[in-house]
Amino acid sequence: MRQMAVAARREKERLQRGNAILEAARHLFFEKGYSATMDEIAKKAELGKGTLYLYFKSKDELYVSVIIEGFHVLERRMERELAKAEGPDEKTRAIYYAFVDHCLENREYFRITQYFLTEDARSKTSRELIDTINQASMRLLQYGVNAIQDGVASGLFRDDIDVIAASILGWRSATGILDLAVLDEEADSRAGTYGQLFDLAFDFLMRGMKKDRPSGRKGAGG
Template sequence: MVSADRKAWEQEQRKKRIVDMAEAVFFQWGYDGATLPAIAEAAGYNKRTLYLYFKDKEDIFLAVVLRGLEGLHGALKRSVARTEPKSSGLRELAAAFFDYSIDHPQYLDLIMAYESRYFVYHDRTASMDPESHLERCQQVSDDMAHLVTAAIETGMAGGGVKSDLTARQLMLILWGQIVGVMKILRMREKNFEEAFGISRRVLFDRFVGMVERALAR
């Protein structure tokens, strides 16, 4: 007779396999192009088995996105831990985002799809299941926003960041700028240095320096 612990372990392994295989499908086809039949085939299960572990395609997608968000959040947290005392850490956060974008571009694409479809920035319902993939993604996203906002507040307190915007408002603008620049740099990955006479990393660092100087005025 199979023990309860063994059964729970086997179920967790099946669930992990589904997410592993779904990740490859979403990486290749994106959210709109991925289908449940394709995920089931990749995992070696039928659709009925998928429904034993996930509600629908959205739920599987969010399980994959959660991996990406947790990876990005971890990278940002580690960058803050390396920040010099009294420094805002904005440069370190930007560098961590650059590295993650270059090393994990497919995760970043899924995170952007998640943000446009599911992320809630105001009037969140209190009835959301705290264990759902949607809520867990939301929580990690919120934690990252708080991390960047706290860095901006530190910069404001130390005089290195000057703005008539609130830290939260400035966080949104900086997030948009960095995401936009990274999108352009990724689109022009091939022969970038030959075309522009500078590496993507150096150009990104120059961009961050421009932002720092603008914020310090």
């Protein structure tokens, strides 16, 4: 029993140190971006620098871990919004705006993720970590794919569309607008010009996917 208690205490301490490292890294990456150093993170976490390397092989791995943490926050938000949506059109909308609102409310996660997508960042990052981010990104993308597939199956969306390409288009159009909105410190919500841009981009996406509907107008001889 004593050995079990000691093992449980050590495991708890190990988890606490790991969380302290991640919290310190998040704070510094949000503040300084990738330029934050392992020395600074160790000092912030009140741990020796060597201890950091017992949990994370490199600064890159720690940076990617913070990005993945942000992905998990987004995924939980999408799940909550999907639970309230009915039908493929509402589900597609829920996913799109969950992503937009998450990024506007968590700008630091968005900023550090966007940096990782640059050629400079990827040239310094191992293939293993790039694959980790790509797999996590595909998991998020799959939410859109599933909603669009449901729309095709229900007859709401065209059956000739590439559902993966359509999902990517939705993410990338929103990301392009977010690149502008996140730089604007006053754009703290979907109000105003940016809100109109998000709505317009989503409307274009939906119009492109939906099957043609009869206009209801009679022809010249009708």
